[in-house]
Amino acid sequence: MSSHREAPEISKDPVADSTDVYAFVSPDTPGRVTLIANYIPLQSPAGGPNFYEFGDDVLYEIHVDNNGDGRADVSFQFRFRTTVRNPETFLYNTGPIQSLDSPNWNRRQSYDVSMSGRTIGAGLACPPCNIGPLSTPDYGALAAQAVHQLGGGITVFAGQRAEGFYVDLGAIFDLGDLRPFEQLHATFGLPALVAAPGVNATNNVNVHSIAIQVPVSALTRSGHPTIGVWTTASRQRVRLWDADQGENVDSGPFRQVSRLGNPLVNEVLIPLGHKDQWNSLPPSDDKRFASYVTQPGLAALLPVLYPGVFPSLAALVKSAKPRADLEAILLTGIPSGVIPGFTNFTGPVLADMLRLNTSVPPTPSAKQSIYGLLGGDAAGFPNGRRVTDDVVAIELRALAGVTYPLIEANFKPDAAAGQLTDGLTPASVHAPYLGHFPYLGVPYSGYDEPS
Amino acid sequence: MPSQDAKRAPEEAGERRLSRRSLLQGAATAGAAGLAATAIGAAGPALAASSPPAPDRSSGRSSGRSSGRSPAGPIMVHVRDTRSGDIEVFAGTSQARLRDKDLAARIARAIG
Numbered sequence: 147m148s149s150h151r152e153a154p155e156i157s158k159d160p161v162a163d164s165t166d167v168y169a170f171v172s173p174d175t176p177g178r179v180t181l182i183a184n185y186i187p188l189q190s191p192a193g194g195p196n197f198y199e200f201g202d203d204v205l206y207e208i209h210v211d212n213n214g215d216g217r218a219d220v221s222f223q224f225r226f227r228t229t230v231r232n233p234e235t236f237l238y239n240t241g242p243i244q245s246l247d248s249p250n251w252n253r254r255q256s257y258d259v260s261m262s263g264r265t266i267g268a269g270l271a272c273p274p275c276n277i278g279p280l281s282t283p284d285y286g287a288l289a290a291q292a293v294h295q296l297g298g299g300i301t302v303f304a305g306q307r308a309e310g311f312y313v314d315l316g317a318i319f320d321l322g323d324l325r326p327f328e329q330l331h332a333t334f335g336l337p338a339l340v341a342a343p344g345v346n347a348t349n350n351v352n353v354h355s356i357a358i359q360v361p362v363s364a365l366t367r368s369g370h371p372t373i374g375v376w377t378t379a380s381r382q383r384v385r386l387w388d389a390d391q392g393e394n395v396d397s398g399p400f401r402q403v404s405r406l407g408n409p410l411v412n413e414v415l416i417p418l419g420h421k422d423q424w425n426s427l428p429p430s431d432d433k434r435f436a437s438y439v440t441q442p443g444l445a446a447l448l449p450v451l452y453p454g455v456f457p458s459l460a461a462l463v464k465s466a467k468p469r470a471d472l473e474a475i476l477l478t479g480i481p482s483g484v485i486p487g488f489t490n491f492t493g494p495v496l497a498d499m500l501r502l503n504t505s506v507p508p509t510p511s512a513k514q515s516i517y518g519l520l521g522g523d524a525a526g527f528p529n530g531r532r533v534t535d536d537v538v539a540i541e542l543r544a545l546a547g548v549t550y551p552l553i554e555a556n557f558k559p560d561a562a563a564g565q566l567t568d569g570l571t572p573a574s575v576h577a578p579y580l581g582h583f584p585y586l587g588v589p590y591s592g593y594d595e596p597s
Numbered sequence: 598m599p600s601q602d603a604k605r606a607p608e609e610a611g612e613r614r615l616s617r618r619s620l621l622q623g624a625a626t627a628g629a630a631g632l633a634a635t636a637i638g639a640a641g642p643a644l645a646a647s648s649p650p651a652p653d654r655s656s657g658r659s660s661g662r663s664s665g666r667s668p669a670g671p672i673m674v675h676v677r678d679t680r681s682g683d684i685e686v687f688a689g690t691s692q693a694r695l696r697d698k699d700l701a702a703r704i705a706r707a708i709g
Contacts, residue, residue, distance in 0.1 A: 382687075382690065383687060383692065384673045384675065384687045386671075386673060395671055395673075397670070397671060397672075397673045397687040397688060397689065398673070398687035398688075398690065398691070398692045399690050399691065399692050400690065
C-alpha cells in the first residue's frame with residue numbers, strides 16, 4: 147500500500163514502481179497546486195554504495211485531465227540522466243557533499259522536465275541520497291538547493307524524501323488483520339489475538355519523489371476547477387543486455403508499465419490477474435475494471451474476517467447492489483448535491499484519477515482532519531490528497547459502508563465501520579512533514595537508519 | 598599451442614549469442630524467435646506499420662509513420678511468428694511492423 151509493489155510485474159521493477167500520488171492546493175501558496183508522484187518503494191536508507199536513483203531509462207509523467215474524459219490534457223514529463231565523475235573509484239562520494247556542484251559527489255543525477263511537450267527545465271540537479279553526517283552533513287540545506295524555480299510560477303523538485311505514507315503493512319497483509327481490532331478477527335481457528343497498537347511498516351524508509359508546484363490556472367479550464375491527476379512510468383519496448391559493454395540497451399517506443407491515481411485501487415481492488423494490465427492502460431479505459439470498484443472483494447471479506455462485527459455490510463454485500471458511493475469517490479468524483487457545498491465530479495467517464503476541486507481552499511493545519519472529507523474537511527482526500535491524509539482509514543471506512551448512506555439514506559452503517567483504522571496517524575511517521583514545498587520530510591540517513 | 602583465450606573463444610561467442618537472444622524483451626509467442634542486430638539487410642520486406650520517435654506517450658500508443666531515415670544506434674528485431682513472417686523492428690524510440698516470411702525464416706535459420 148498505497149501502491150507499493152502492488153502488481154506482480156511492477157514489483158520486480160522498483161525504479162518504475164509508483165507508490166503514492168498527492169495533489170492539493172498548496173497551503174502556503176494557495177494559488178498553486180502541488181502534484182507529487184513517488185517512486186522506488188521501501189528504500190532502506192543504508193542501501194549503498196550504489197544508492198537509490200531514478201531510472202535514466204524510465205519516462206516518468208504526471209498527468210492532469212481537466213475535461214473529464216480520463217485522458218491527459220496537461221502532462222509533465224521527467225527524464226533523468228546519471229553522470230559519473232570518476233569511474234575508477236567505487237565510492238558514491240569521495241568527501242563531504244555540501245553543495246550540488248561539490249567535486250566530492252561522484253555519481254549524480256539531473257533531469258529535464260517538459261510540460262505537454264515543451265521543455266520548461268533542463269539539466270536540473272537532483273540532490274544526492276542522505277548518506278550520513280560525514281557525507282551529507284547538512285542534508286536539509288543541501289536538498290533545498292535542488293528546489294528549482296522554473297518561471298511562470300512553477301517550482302520543481304526530484305529526489306529522495308522520507309516516506310510519508312503510513313500503514314501497518316505487516317498486519318494488513320496477514321489476512322486483513324487490523325491490530326487495534328484483532329481480538330475480533332476470526333483467526334481461522336488459531337488462538338485468539340489481543341488488540342494492539344498499529345505498527346508503521348513504512349516508517350524509517352525513503353522514497354524518490356517528483357514534485358511540481360503549478361499555478362491553478364495552468365491546469366484548469368475556465369469555470370471547471372476540478373482536475374484529475376495520475377502518474378505513469380513507461381519503458382521502451384525492448385531491453386537487451388549488451389554483455390560486451392556490460393549495460394542494458396533499450397529501444398523502441400515507450401509503453402506504460404506503472405500507473406497510480408487514487409491510493410489502494412490497484413493494490414486492493416483490482417484482482418491479481420489484472421493488475422499489470424491495469425498498470426498499462428490509461429484511466430479512460432477503466433470502465434472495464436468498474437465492477438471491481440462497485441463490487442469490491444474487500445467489502446465482502448470484512449464480515450468474514452470479523453464475524454458478527456459488520457452485519458449491515460454483510461447484508462449490503464449479499465444484496466449485490468453496486469456500490470455507487472465507491473464509484474463516485476474513485477471513478478467519477480462526487481456529484482453536486484450529495485455533500486452540501488461540495489463536488490469534485492468530472493463527468494460520467496469512469497476513470498481512476500485523484501480528483502481535486504481546486505476551488506476548495508486549503509484547511510488551516512490546526513483544523514485539518516486526517517480523515518479528509520469523511521472528517522468534514524473538504525480539502526482532504528478524496529478531494530485530492532494531502533501528504534498527511536489517512537487514506538488507509540478513509541478507504542477502509544468507505545469500503546465498510548460508511549459512505550453508502552450517500553446513496554441510500556436509510557442504510558445504517560455498522561458501528562465498527564466508522565472506527566476502522568490500522569491504528570496509525572501522521573505522528574507515526576518519524577521524519578516530520580515540511581510546511582512548505584516539497585512537503586515530504588527530509589529523508590532518513592543511512593547512518594541513522596536502520597538503527 | 599593455442600592460448601587460453603583462443604580455447605575459450607567459441608564457447609564465449611556461443612554464450613554471447615544465447616544471451617542476446619534470450620534477453621530480447623517483448624511478447625513471445627509460440628514458434629517466435631528474436632534476434633538483436635546492429636544492422637539488418639532489408640531484402641525488400643513489406644512495411645506494415647512504423648512509428649516515429651514521438652509516440653503518444655500519455656495513451657501508451659504510438660502513431661504510424663516512418664521517418665524515412667536510417668536511425669543511429671542499434672536496431673533490434675523481434676520475430677513474433679516465423680510462420681507468418683510477423684516481425685517487429687525497433688530503433689531509438691521508433692518501431693516498425695513487417696510481414697516477411699523469407700526474412701523471418703532467414704533469421705530463424707541464423708540462430709539455429
